[in-house]
Each structure stands twice: as C-alpha cells, then as structure tokens.
Amino acid sequence: MAHDIKKKHPMEEQNPQERVKNFDEVPFGYDIDTAVAEAERCLDCKKAPCRQGCPVEVNIPAFIMSIKDRKFEESIAAMKADNSLPAICGRVCPQESQCESFCVRAKKGEPVGIGRLERFIADWQLKEGVEDPKLPEPTGKKVAVVGAGPAGLTCAGDLAKLGHDVTMYEAFHTPGGVLVYGIPEFRLPKEIVAKEVDYIQRLGVKLETNMVIGKTITVDELFEEHGFDAVFIGTGAGLPTFLGIPGENLLGVYSANEFLTRTNLMKAYRFPEFDTPIHVGKNVAVVGAGNVAMDSARTALRLGAENVYIVYRRSDKEMPARLEEIHHAEEEGVQFRLLTNPIGINGDDKGWVKGMECMQMRLCEPDESGRCRPEPIEDSNFVLDVDTVVVAVGQTPNPLVPQTTTGLKTGRKGTIDADEFGKTSREGVWAGGDIVTGAATVINAMGAGKMAAKNIDEYLKSK
Amino acid sequence: MYKLVTKEVLSDVSKKFEVEAPLVAKKAQPGQFIILRVDEQGERVPLTIADSDPERGTITIIFQEVGLTTKCLGQKEAGDYIADFVGPLGKPMEFPEEPGRVIAVGGGVGIAPVYPKVKGFHKAGMDVTSIIGARCKDLLILEDEMRAVSKELHVCTDDGSYGHHGFVSDILQKYLDDGEPIAEIIAVGPLPMMRAIVNQTRPYGVKTVVSLNPVMVDGTGMCGACRVTVGEETKFTCVDGPVFDGHQVDFDELVARSRMYLDQEKKALENCRCGGAK
Ligand SMILES: Cc1cc2nc3c(=O)[nH]c(=O)nc-3n(C[C@H](O)[C@H](O)[C@H](O)COP(=O)(O)OP(=O)(O)OC[C@H]3O[C@@H](n4cnc5c(N)ncnc54)[C@H](O)[C@@H]3O)c2cc1C
Ligand SMILES: Cc1cc2nc3c(=O)[nH]c(=O)nc-3n(C[C@H](O)[C@H](O)[C@H](O)COP(=O)(O)OP(=O)(O)OC[C@H]3O[C@@H](n4cnc5c(N)ncnc54)[C@H](O)[C@@H]3O)c2cc1C
Ligand code: SF4
Ligand code: FES
Numbered sequence: 001m002a003h004d005i006k007k008k009h010p011m012e013e014q015n016p017q018e019r020v021k022n023f024d025e026v027p028f029g030y031d032i033d034t035a036v037a038e039a040e041r042c043l044d045c046k047k048a049p050c051r052q053g054c055p056v057e058v059n060i061p062a063f064i065m066s067i068k069d070r071k072f073e074e075s076i077a078a079m080k081a082d083n084s085l086p087a088i089c090g091r092v093c094p095q096e097s098q099c100e101s102f103c104v105r106a107k108k109g110e111p112v113g114i115g116r117l118e119r120f121i122a123d124w125q126l127k128e129g130v131e132d133p134k135l136p137e138p139t140g141k142k143v144a145v146v147g148a149g150p151a152g153l154t155c156a157g158d159l160a161k162l163g164h165d166v167t168m169y170e171a172f173h174t175p176g177g178v179l180v181y182g183i184p185e186f187r188l189p190k191e192i193v194a195k196e197v198d199y200i201q202r203l204g205v206k207l208e209t210n211m212v213i214g215k216t217i218t219v220d221e222l223f224e225e226h227g228f229d230a231v232f233i234g235t236g237a238g239l240p241t242f243l244g245i246p247g248e249n250l251l252g253v254y255s256a257n258e259f260l261t262r263t264n265l266m267k268a269y270r271f272p273e274f275d276t277p278i279h280v281g282k283n284v285a286v287v288g289a290g291n292v293a294m295d296s297a298r299t300a301l302r303l304g305a306e307n308v309y310i311v312y313r314r315s316d317k318e319m320p321a322r323l324e325e326i327h328h329a330e331e332e333g334v335q336f337r338l339l340t341n342p343i344g345i346n347g348d349d350k351g352w353v354k355g356m357e358c359m360q361m362r363l364c365e366p367d368e369s370g371r372c373r374p375e376p377i378e379d380s381n382f383v384l385d386v387d388t389v390v391v392a393v394g395q396t397p398n399p400l401v402p403q404t405t406t407g408l409k410t411g412r413k414g415t416i417d418a419d420e421f422g423k424t425s426r427e428g429v430w431a432g433g434d435i436v437t438g439a440a441t442v443i444n445a446m447g448a449g450k451m452a453a454k455n456i457d458e459y460l461k462s463k
Numbered sequence: 464m465y466k467l468v469t470k471e472v473l474s475d476v477s478k479k480f481e482v483e484a485p486l487v488a489k490k491a492q493p494g495q496f497i498i499l500r501v502d503e504q505g506e507r508v509p510l511t512i513a514d515s516d517p518e519r520g521t522i523t524i525i526f527q528e529v530g531l532t533t534k535c536l537g538q539k540e541a542g543d544y545i546a547d548f549v550g551p552l553g554k555p556m557e558f559p560e561e562p563g564r565v566i567a568v569g570g571g572v573g574i575a576p577v578y579p580k581v582k583g584f585h586k587a588g589m590d591v592t593s594i595i596g597a598r599c600k601d602l603l604i605l606e607d608e609m610r611a612v613s614k615e616l617h618v619c620t621d622d623g624s625y626g627h628h629g630f631v632s633d634i635l636q637k638y639l640d641d642g643e644p645i646a647e648i649i650a651v652g653p654l655p656m657m658r659a660i661v662n663q664t665r666p667y668g669v670k671t672v673v674s675l676n677p678v679m680v681d682g683t684g685m686c687g688a689c690r691v692t693v694g695e696e697t698k699f700t701c702v703d704g705p706v707f708d709g710h711q712v713d714f715d716e717l718v719a720r721s722r723m724y725l726d727q728e729k730k731a732l733e734n735c736r737c738g739g740a741k
Contacts, residue, residue, distance in 0.1 A: 171549070171681070171683055172681070173500060173507075173546065173547040173549075209547070210547050210548060210549040211486075211549070212549060212550075212552065212683055215490070215550065215551060215552060215683075216486050216487060216490060216549070216550065216551070217486060217490075238683075238684075238685040239684055239685060240685070240686065240687045242687070242697065248697070249690055249691075249692060249697065249716055249720070251719055251720060251722075251723045252723075254687075255686060255687035255688075257685055257686045257687060258680060258686035258687055258688045261680055261681065261685070261686055262680065266506065266507070266680070267504075271727065271731070272727075272730055272731045272733075272734040273504065273734075274504045274505075274506075275504055275505050275506035275531055275532060275731055276506045276507075276680075277724045277727030277728065277731065279723065279724065279727070350719065351715075351716070351719035351720070398683070398684065398685065399684075400683060400684070400702075
C-alpha cells in the first residue's frame with residue numbers, strides 16, 4: 001500500500017493493553033525497508049534547516065541520505081561525527097520541538113521522522129556490532145570527569161578520542177545518570193545505555209563507580225593528590241523538589257526521583273528477585289506534567305495501580321512533557337486532572353496516604369513572561385481518592401560538589417556558573433549539563449559535554 | 464568489588480567486619496556512614512562507620528541482622544567480596560558548644576554508632592560518661608572498646624544477666640538528678656529507646672542529640688527517602704544528618720516511615736537467595 005507522502009511512516013508499537021503489563025520497550029523501531037522509505041521523504045535541503053534545531057548540529061541530511069542509499073556504515077559515521085549517543089537520543093530527544101520543528105516537510109504535513117531514523121541507524125549499528133575504536137596517541141594529560149550522565153559520558157568520550165587519559169567518577173554503582181535511574185526501561189532499555197557506556201570505556205576511559213566527589217574525594221584533591229590537569233563536572237540536577245504542602249511526609253508519598261530510582265536502577269519491578277521494594281497502591285496521583293511525571297505515571301500503571309492521575313495546575317497546552325510521552329500515557333489509561341492544584345495530603349491513623357486535597361484552577365491573562373498564571377477558583381476544593389502520591393515538580397542541582405570545591409562560583413539556584421564553553425570561575429574546572437542549566441534535556445547536556453571537551457583540549461595543549 | 468578483610472561474631476545477632484576501602488578510610492569522620500550493596504540484586508543499605516584505619520585502608524562496620532541484606536552480609540566470611548561500598552556519607556559529628564560533662568547512651572546495636580563519637584570526644588581530650596545497654600548479656604557489644612574511651616562506663620541489661628538490671632534511662636536519670644551540668648547527651652539506639660531518652664531529658668533542657676536511621680536509597684540527597692521532620696522543617700538525614708537535635712525530631716513520623724516496607728521485607732526474607740532466613 002502506497003504511503004501518504006505527507007505523513008511519517010508509522011512505527012509499530014506494543015499495544016497499550018499489553019504493554020501496561022510489562023516493562024519492555026514500547027515502540028519497536030523501523031525495519032530496513034520502512035527506514036529507507038522514510039528516508040526517501042527527506043528533500044536533502046541545501047540549507048538543511050533541521051540542523052538549526054539540533055543542539056549538537058548533527059548533519060541530518062547526510063545521515064538520512066545514506067540510509068536512503070542503504071549505505072548504513074556511512075550513515076552512522078555521519079551521525080557519530082556529532083552525536084556519540086544516537087541510540088539514546090533517537091529515543092528520548094524532544095524531536096518535535098527541535099530538529100523536526102524546522103523540517104521543510106512540516107510546512108505541508110508531517111516532518112521527516114528524523115528521530116525514528118536516528119534510532120534506526122543507531123540500532124542497526126548496535127546489532128551489527130560496533131567496531132573497536134582506533135585509539136589515538138596518548139597526550140599524557142589527565143582529565144577527571146565527575147558524573148557519568150549524558151554530559152559526563154560525552155565529554156569523557158570526546159576527550160579520550162583526543163588522546164587524553166580520562167577517569168570518570170560516578171556516585172552510583174552504575175553509570176548513566178538519569179538514563180539509568182530516571183528514564184524507565186520501557187522508554188530506554190538499559191542494555192542500550194550499557195552498550196554506549198561500554199563503547200566509551202573501550203575508547204580508554206576509566207570508570208570509577210561508588211565515588212561521591214565532594215565526599216570520597218574532593219575536586220581540590222583530584223588536582224592536588226591525584227594529579228589531574230583538568231576536571232569536568234557533570235553532576236546533574238538530582239535534588240527533588242517537594243510541594244511544601246501538609247502531609248508530604250506521609251507513608252506512600254514519594255519524590256519522583258525515589259519512585260523511579262527504586263524501580264529502574266534498583267529494579268524494584270522485579271522484586272523479590274531484586275531486593276529493593278516499592279509500594280504502589282490502587283490509586284496513584286502524580287503531581288506535575290513533565291517527562292518525569294509521565295514516566296512516573298506509566299511506571300505506576302505497570303507496577304499494578306488501577307487508577308493513575310496526572311495532577312497538573314495548568315492546562316494541556318502548558319504540559320512540558322514530550323508529545324509522544326503524553327500520547328503514550330493517554331493510550332495506556334493515565335487520567336489527566338488538569339487545572340488542578342494539590343493543597344494537602346490526608347493520612348489514615350497509621351500514617352498512610354488516604355487522599356489528596358485539591359483545588360480547581362483557572363488560567364488568567366498571560367503575564368509579561370507570556371505564561372498564564374494559574375489561579376485558584378474559590379470553594380472548588382475536593383479530595384482525590386488516592387493512596388500513593390508521586391511528586392514530580394522538578395529537580396534542583398546537586399550541591400555536593402559546589403559546596404566542597406574552592407573557588408567555584410554558583411548561581412542563585414545552586415547551579416554552577418559556566419561560560420558558553422563550560423569554563424567555570426576556577427582554573428582547570430569545566431562544568432556542563434543540568435548542573436549548569438538546571439533540569440534540561442539529554443541532548444543539551446551532551447552538547448555541553450562536547451563543547452567543554454573541545455575547550456579542555458585547547459587548554460591542555462596550551463599548557 | 465570490596466574485600467571483607469576480617470570478621471568477628473559479636474553476639475547472636477551482631478557481626479563486625481573490616482572492609483577494604485582505602486579512599487573511604489582516609490576520609491571517614493565520627494558520625495558518618497557508608498552505603499553498601501551485597502551483590503547485583505542487592506538493596507542499598509546504610510551502616511555507620513564504627514571505626515576506620517587509614518593506614519590499613521579499612522572501615523569497620525558493625526551490624527545487627529534484622530532482615531534480608533544484613534542476614535546475607537552476615538553469611539559472608541573474611542576474604543569474600545561485596546559489590547558496592549560508598550562513603551563516607553553524612554555530616555561528621557560536631558563537638559558540644561559548652562564545656563562540661565558529655566553523656567553517651569547506646570542501646571543494642573546503637574552502641575556501634577555511639578562508639579566512634581565517644582572515641583572522637585576522647586581523642587579531643589574530653590571526659591565522657593557512657594551508658595550502654597542490651598536485652599541480655601549475650602547481645603552486649605563493644606564493652607571493652609567503650610570502656611577504653613570513656614571516663615566512666617555503665618552497663619545495663621533488660622533481663623539483669625549483666626550489669627544494672629534495667630534500662631539505660633534508669634542510669635541516665637541519676638545524672639539528670641544530681642545537678643552537675645551536662646553539656647550534651649548523645650543517644651543512639653532503636654527508635655523507641657531514642658524517643659524515650661529525648662522525652663526524659665526534655666524537661667531538664669539538656670541538649671540531646673540522636674543519630675537517625677531512616678530508610679535510605681542513594682545517600683546523597685537525591686531521592687528524598689530519608690526525610691524527617693526536625694523542628695518544623697523537612698530535613699534529609701543523609702546530607703543534613705544523620706545526627707540531629709533529638710528534641711526537635713518528629714519521632715512518630717519517623718517510626719511510621721521506618722515501617723513502610725514491613726510486608727515486603729518479610730516477603731524478601733522468605734525468598735532470600737543467601738539462605739540467611741534459615
Ligand atoms: C524521569 C526523567 C525523564 C526524562 N526524560 C527526558 C526525555 O525524554 N528527553 C530528554 O531530552 N531529557 C529527559 N530528561 C532530562 C535529562 O535526563 C537530563 O537533562 C540529563 O540527563 C542531564 O544530564 P547530566 O549529564 O547533566 O546529568 P545526569 O543525567 O543527572 O547525570 C549526573 C550524574 O552525576 C552523578 N553524580 C551526582 N553527583 C555526583 C557526585 N558528587 N560525585 C559523582 N557523581 C555524581 C549522578 O549519580 C549521575 O549519574 C528526563 C529526566 C528525568 C529525571
Ligand atoms: C545513617 C544510618 C546508619 C546506620 N547504622 C547502622 C549500624 O551501624 N548498624 C546496624 O546494624 N544498623 C544500622 N543502620 C540500620 C540499617 O541500615 C538497617 O538495619 C538495614 O538497612 C536493614 O536492612 P535489611 O535488608 O537487613 O532489613 P530489612 O528487612 O530491609 O529491614 C528491617 C528494618 O530495617 C530498616 N531499613 C530497611 N531498609 C533500610 C534502608 N535502606 N535504610 C535504613 N534502614 C532500613 C527498617 O526500619 C526496616 O523495618 C543504620 C541506618 C542509617 C540510616
Ligand atoms: S529540513 Fe527536513 S527535508 Fe530538509 S533536509 Fe532536514 S530533514 Fe530533510
Ligand atoms: S537517601 Fe536519598 S535523599 Fe537521603
């Protein structure tokens with residue numbers, strides 16, 4: 001059957017009734033013929049507007065044209081020139097607001113499925129087996145990378161490719177950052193993250209897990225005692241924000257971080273095969289409407305909750321999550337309680353959650369920032385019948401490193417101050433990713449890691 | 464992987480290991496803790512740093528076998544390895560602001576976390592009176608070690624099998640009554656014991672610090688599992704503590720939260736891979 005050229009080729013997915021019962025990945029990805037057919041939709045624009053929308057400026061038409069010509073080796077080479085984690089980006093980047101939003105095809109119909117093609121080519125390579133990288137001549141310079149999330153992994157990989165001796169320090173027992181402890185298996189299989197990390201290790205990067213920098217070793221000591229010539233800090237935005245409403249310490253109230261870490265990193269969904277437990281009741285409220293909230297809601301369903309509500313004080317237009325994630329959540333039966341603001345959590349006599357008191361909201365005129373401020377509607381209080389609450393209203397930067405490093409300037413919200421190259425106020429120290437920007441995206445963190453690697457390399461050469 | 468260097472069985476329910484972890488040993492201060500994971504399927508559990516030896520690169524942990532992880536850990540022998548061991552976490556202990564007598568109260572396995580603090584005071588040249596207790600003589604741990612760093616040591620057992628027949632609070636009461644100024648009381652033990660002690664000392668207005676042991680996951684302030692209400696504020700035990708002013712702690716909430724996974728913990732123990740349940 002001929003495909004409507006105005007539309008993206010659909011990607012097969014697990015059906016919603018089935019998938020809410022498992023943690024397997026939801027979309028299956030394109031097969032070769034579908035990928036080639038989708039690649040044929042690309043107009044190979046001279047100016048390639050799509051690239052403007054990509055924080056690392058992947059040469060999009062080049063990698064797509066190679067797929068069209070079935071030259072997959074060339075395609076992956078074109079991709080990897082700018083993006084070392086395509087299997088991850090192809091799955092979690094908000095393409096609709098980045099590359100795809102600039103695609104010429106989007107003017108009449110749907111944009112080229114750039115994200116789906118990215119995923120296709122990355123998976124193709126993982127299946128074929130990644131070649132061993134050619135290692136460059138060592139430069140004799142040592143760099144420490146703190147935090148093994150997307151920012152740290154990218155920075156470490158790029159520095160290793162330039163011949164520097166890189167050691168990556170990670171606080172958890174597993175590298176990957178949010179990719180392993182936050183984003184669930186059904187959206188990003190951990191095996192894929194592990195393969196990408198493995199590649200970076202094969203580039204010669206040493207990985208030291210169970211190292212809380214600022215506690216086990218300080219940044220100062222990395223220079224003074226461990227002989228590093230430069231340090232990159234990519235410790236992310238890992239501190240949970242709570243709502244500050246009564247009842248928040250009741251049993252059954254989780255931060256999204258805890259809820260997702262127990263499930264993903266500690267594999268609570270396979271309890272008791274794995275030792276870490278999690279509690280999910282029948283009726284779960286997830287407060288917030290970003291990716292973190294969607295992930296928590298969909299996880300709660302898979303852990304056996306009957307009713308899962310997204311409770312969000314603005315309207316559907318303001319929801320910050322990726323469109324695809326909102327659709328997936330809807331299909332799976334997550335119920336949206338929009339324009340609803342929680343004001344308190346009620347407990348039973350044993351201290352467990354038994355309901356969440358909410359108020360109905362309305363949106364007034366947009367203020368100077370262009371955002372509509374939600375305001376409560378009087379006498380609209382009601383109690384949502386829930387026994388578990390997951391608070392997913394944002395994270396702030398992890399203060400452990402800034403607190404224990406001398407000469408490091410921080411911003412008002414605890415972020416580390418860094419210029420566009422990631423350079424901080426302290427000589428020899430760079431920073432990037434969520435620790436600099438506050439909670440953002442995988443690709444932005446990678447972009448920052450890359451930029452810093454380039455700048456660190458110049459610094460080391462000039463030293 | 465982290466090597467368990469020496470093992471000592473202290474009582475029926477408590478064991479002591481020295482673990483090879485040179486970087487942690489170099490940094491460890493009294494009051495801090497580590498988080499370990501026995502194996503790939505394991506849970507992350509916090510244990511106090513009972514002692515450290517920077518020269519040998521080892522950390523001493525003392526633990527009570529209460530559930531799956533501590534039972535699995537107890538089955539290990541010297542020379543075995545565990546998957547993960549991270550630290551030192553938490554804030555180091557602070558010294559009392561006022562000079563004067565310090566009283567340290569340790570109950571059960573809580574003597575383990577009290578010991579490094581008393582040792583710290585002792586090193587700083589302070590005189591500490593210690594009161595330690597256990598259900599019976601066989602469960603009493605660290606008596607000799609405590610004696611070596613305390614000016615006076617009192618021992619109590621609930622069943623009278625050794626030392627004073629009764630609770631640690633009985634002995635403490637005498638000191639509260641004798642009127643000599645007390646700079647600080649430090650109490651560590653099971654939650655009901657700590658709650659009893661802070662209630663006992665509150666009317667006397669004597670500063671009483673406790674070391675809390677809520678359920679933890681990461682231990683770096685990332686998950687919020689370890690939150691407790693201190694004063695009117697929510698604090699994260701792993702980064703703001705674990706030592707807090709006991710008179711400010713909401714013990715009801717803490718007790719409730721520590722029972723959150725009771726049913727699952729039972730189930731986990733039934734399925735235990737290490738055979739520790741038997
Ligand atoms: C649930 C969830 C879903 C998300 N979904 C998406 C999505 O779909 N698309 C998207 O683009 N973005 C998404 N994001 C955001 C994205 O994951 C982050 O912006 C990105 O991971 C930031 O990368 P980072 O490298 O700066 O930090 P992180 O990924 O947070 O990694 C930081 C690493 O540093 C380690 N660390 C912290 N402190 C220390 C220390 N003191 N010593 C040593 N190590 C330390 C941490 O353990 C961690 O491994 C999501 C975030 C969450 C929480
Ligand atoms: C800062 C700190 C220091 C501690 N120091 C010591 C020590 O020196 N010696 C010692 O014997 N115990 C100590 N504990 C308590 C110890 O962590 C728990 O006994 C242990 O986690 C129980 O695990 P389990 O799997 O054997 O038992 P489980 O069956 O999982 O639980 C039994 C009970 O232990 C508590 N518990 C369970 N999981 C955790 C967790 N992840 N974190 C904290 N508590 C938990 C709960 O109250 C639970 O009801 C400390 C706890 C903290 C927070
Ligand atoms: S804008 Fe769209 S059509 Fe043009 S090159 Fe980029 S992906 Fe292809
Ligand atoms: S244990 Fe996670 S915040 Fe303290």
